[in-house]
Every structure is written in structure tokens, then in C-alpha cells.
Amino acid sequence: MKQEPLKNLISDLFNDMRDPGLLWQLAALVAAVLLGWLISSLLRARVTARVAEAAPESGIAHFGAESFSRVVGPLAVVAVLYGAQLMLGRWQKVHLLKVAVPIFLSLVLIRFAFVLLRRIFARQGQIGQTIRTFEKIFQLLVWAGMALYITGLWSELYLYLDQTLLPLGKHKVSIADVLGGAVSVALMLMLALWVGAVLEQRLMSVESMHLSMRVVLARFGRAILIVVAVLLSLSAVGIDLTVLSVFGGALGVGLGLGLQKIASNYVSGFIILLDRSLTIGDMITVDKYSGRVMQINTRYTVLQGLDGVESIVPNEMLVSGAVQNSTLSNKSVLLSAKVSVAYDTDLDLALRLLEQAALSVERVVKDKAPSANLVNFGADGLDLQVNWWIADPENGRGGVISDVNRAIWKLLQEHQISVPFPQREMRIIGPARLPEGS
Numbered sequence: 001m002k003q004e005p006l007k008n009l010i011s012d013l014f015n016d017m018r019d020p021g022l023l024w025q026l027a028a029l030v031a032a033v034l035l036g037w038l039i040s041s042l043l044r045a046r047v048t049a050r051v052a053e054a055a056p057e058s059g060i061a062h063f064g065a066e067s068f069s070r071v072v073g074p075l076a077v078v079a080v081l082y083g084a085q086l087m088l089g090r091w092q093k094v095h096l097l098k099v100a101v102p103i104f105l106s107l108v109l110i111r112f113a114f115v116l117l118r119r120i121f122a123r124q125g126q127i128g129q130t131i132r133t134f135e136k137i138f139q140l141l142v143w144a145g146m147a148l149y150i151t152g153l154w155s156e157l158y159l160y161l162d163q164t165l166l167p168l169g170k171h172k173v174s175i176a177d178v179l180g181g182a183v184s185v186a187l188m189l190m191l192a193l194w195v196g197a198v199l200e201q202r203l204m205s206v207e208s209m210h211l212s213m214r215v216v217l218a219r220f221g222r223a224i225l226i227v228v229a230v231l232l233s234l235s236a237v238g239i240d241l242t243v244l245s246v247f248g249g250a251l252g253v254g255l256g257l258g259l260q261k262i263a264s265n266y267v268s269g270f271i272i273l274l275d276r277s278l279t280i281g282d283m284i285t286v287d288k289y290s291g292r293v294m295q296i297n298t299r300y301t302v303l304q305g306l307d308g309v310e311s312i313v314p315n316e317m318l319v320s321g322a323v324q325n326s327t328l329s330n331k332s333v334l335l336s337a338k339v340s341v342a343y344d345t346d347l348d349l350a351l352r353l354l355e356q357a358a359l360s361v362e363r364v365v366k367d368k369a370p371s372a373n374l375v376n377f378g379a380d381g382l383d384l385q386v387n388w389w390i391a392d393p394e395n396g397r398g399g400v401i402s403d404v405n406r407a408i409w410k411l412l413q414e415h416q417i418s419v420p421f422p423q424r425e426m427r428i429i430g431p432a433r434l435p436e437g438s
Contacts, residue, residue, distance in 0.1 A: 277318075277325070326393045357407035
């Protein structure tokens with residue numbers, strides 16, 4: 001069945017303005033819009049309520065439910081309009097509905113693309129300026145394509161693009177095939193990334209599996225989905241996959257010339273995740289960087305220092321260099337504080353006071369009792385040192401050391417134990433000279 005040119009529908013639509021049957025089309029259009037708005041509102045309220053019960057503090061879940069519910073409204077409008085077009089088309093002309101269907105279908109496509117983009121790229125439900133700009137460009141392209149389709153210029157534009165050939169090695173490819181391949185690859189990649197994001201979210205919720213294994217499976221799953229999406233999209237548009245051998249050769253030359261570091265970082269990322277030497281949440285020190293592991297990506301690892309500064313460390317440094325992990329198998333860390341007391345001090349009492357001061361601090365581990373020792377006979381007094389353990393090094397060390405020192409000072413003051421300090425005397429040798437004229 002040959003499709004009626006849409007450019008005739010535009011002219012027929014203006015001719016139908018005096019036709020009484022146009023009222024039925026207007027009624028169907030209004031009913032479809034109202035029904036779509038009602039379905040969208042009800043679904044949004046129900047989904048939002050369920051998400052609030054399941055994850056009341058999850059902003060991402062609310063964000064996803066809100067975004068997806070916006071697609072259902074235009075989709076319901078399209079379904080009602082298409083049904084009305086089939087029913088009314090038996091008795092009268094339905095040019096208005098034939099024009100309205102692609103308009104609302106374009107709206108469905110735009111909103112569905114927005115859902116995918118925000119689900120994949122929006123972090124913590126926050127929409128960046130880059131995503132908004134891309135959404136505006138995509139929206140403009142869709143509306144332009146819809147306008148070309150309605151006015152009947154789409155077929156002429158496609159014919160021109162299909163007849164214009166571009167040389168690609170020994171082959172020639174039309175611009176239409178290139179654009180079709182690009183659109184196909186983009187759509188398949190978006191779907192693959194969307195499925196990958198859903199897969200990662202599901203894997204991260206499996207508490208019985210080690211965190212590093214969950215991250216590895218999520219990374220591998222996303223990589224496989226991307227490769228399969230590219231291959232399927234290229235095959236769907238009729239592009240011979242053997243042309244990828246040229247790209248493979250160029251990639252091999254690039255790896256040999258200047259991409260060794262990048263490839264090494266990617267391989268190192270999977271090694272870190274597989275051997276479980278690092279886990280998200282560990283406190284590590286590598287080179288001059290130290291902090292908590294926040295993310296382990298395929299190319300780099302993000303460390304957040306106690307001052308809030310985040311450092312991006314290439315994974316190769318974590319594999320080829322020495323890494324100090326404070327929380328690999330045991331999170332307990334030994335800390336110490338030193339103090340000097342006068343030589344006439346009761347040594348046993350001073351040592352007990354130091355241990356008591358350390359035990360009085362909340363963050364000090366009580367299972368491993370603090371120990372105080374005589375370190376040295378100093379020039380000004382007895383040098384003492386108290387050692388204690390903490391089980392939360394991720395909360396910092398300076399604060400607990402300060403608390404122990406304050407407790408030590410308080411107990412020493414209560415028991416009138418003096419802390420000696422160096423004293424210096426200044427002597428002037430020879431007679432003092434008065435300035436002249438005084």
C-alpha cells in the first residue's frame with residue numbers, strides 16, 4: 001500500500017477547515033491530550049509514592065521515576081490518536097490526526113532520549129549544562145526532521161543524501177548510509193549504557209558479593225554491551241565489519257607509539273579490582289597522595305584526603321609502586337604522644353596517668369590497652385611516650401592525638417606534675433658602654 005504524501009495532507013488539512021467532520025478530529029485530539037495528561041499524572045503519583053516507600057532518601061530513584069513518567073503521557077496520546085485515526089478513517093478524512101500523530105511521536109522520542117541521557121550521565125540526579133545543551137540540540141534536530149516529514153521534503157532530502165557518495169578506501173558509501181550508521185550507533189550505545197547503568201545498580205545492591213567483584217562485573221558488563229551495540233548497529237545498516245580491521249591496525253600502531261600509558265592504566269584498573277588489593281573505602285598512601293578510596297575506575301582511582309581535596313591517581317601507580325593500605329586486613333592504627341616530666345616526678349604515677357588519659361578518649365580502642373614507656377633521660381627531664389590504637393583512621397589522626405594530649409595535660413595539672421621546658425640565661429660580658437653625649 002502506497003503511503004499518501006504528507007505534503008498533500010497539509011493542503012487537505014486547510015481544505016478540511018469547513019468540513020463538519022473536522023470537529024470529530026478535534027474532539028479526538030482533545031480527548032487524547034486529556035487522557036494522556038491524566039495517565040501521566042496518575043502514574044507519576046503512584047510511582048513516586050512507591051519509590052518513596054522503597055527508598056525514601058534516594059534522590060536518583062525519585063529523579064528516574066519523575067523522568068520516566070513524562071514519557072508515558074505523550075505515548076498515551078499517540079496511542080489514542082492512532083486508534084482514533086483507524087476508527088474515524090472509515091467514514092471521513094483524518095488529515096488532522098495524521099499530522100498530529102508524528103508531532104506527538106516526536107515528543108515521545110525527545111522525552112525518551114532525555115530519560116536515557118539523564119539516567120546515564122546525570123550524577124546524583126543533577127543535570128549538568130553539557131547535558132542540557134545536548135538536549136536542546138537533539139530537540140531541535142527532531143523537530144526539524146518532523147517538519148521535513150510533514151511537509152513531504154523528507155523523501156527528497158533522503159534521496160539526495162542516498163545518491164551522494166563518499167569515497168571510503170576502495171569503497172564508496174552514501175551520506176545516507178553514514179548518517180544512518182551514526183544514528184544507529186548512537187541509539188544502540190545509549191541503550192547499552194542504559195542497560196549497563198541498570199546492571200551496575202543491581203550488582204551494587206548485592207551485599208553478599210565482594211565490592212571489588214561487583215565493580216569488575218559492572219565494568220565488564222558495560223564494556224561487552226558497548227562492543228555488542230556497535231557491532232549490531234553497524235551490521236544493521238549494512239556496513240561490512242571487515243572495514244574495522246583498518247581501525248584495529250591503527251589502534252595497534254597507536255598503542256605501540258603513544259598509548260602505552262593509557263592501555264597500562266586500563267589493564268591496571270582491572271588488576272586492582274580482581275586481586276582486591278584495594279577496596280572502595282580503604283585509607284591508602286601512594287607516593288605523595290593519601291586519603292580514602294572513593295572510586296576505582298578503569299583508568300584512574302579517586303582519593304579523597306582528610307581535607308576534602310580529591311586526587312586522581314593513575315591506576316598504573318597503584319600497581320607498579322608501593323602502596324600503604326591502612327585498612328587492607330586490619331583497620332587498627334597505632335598512634336603515640338610524647339611528654340617530658342621533671343626528674344623528681346613519681347615515674348610509676350606518671351606512666352599510669354598517661355595510660356589513663358589515653359583511655360579517657362572515646363576513639364581510643366579499649367580492647368588493646370594503651371601502654372606508656374620511659375623513652376629517654378632527656379636534658380631537661382624524663383621523656384615519656386604513650387601508645388594507643390584507633391579503629392577508624394578514616395576519621396583522621398590529628399584530632400585524636402590532640403584529645404589525648406589535652407587529657408594528659410589535664411591529669412598532670414591535677415596531680416601537680418611539672419612539665420619542664422628549656423630555660424636560657426643571657427649574660428653580658430664586659431663593661432656596658434653608654435652612648436656618647438648622654
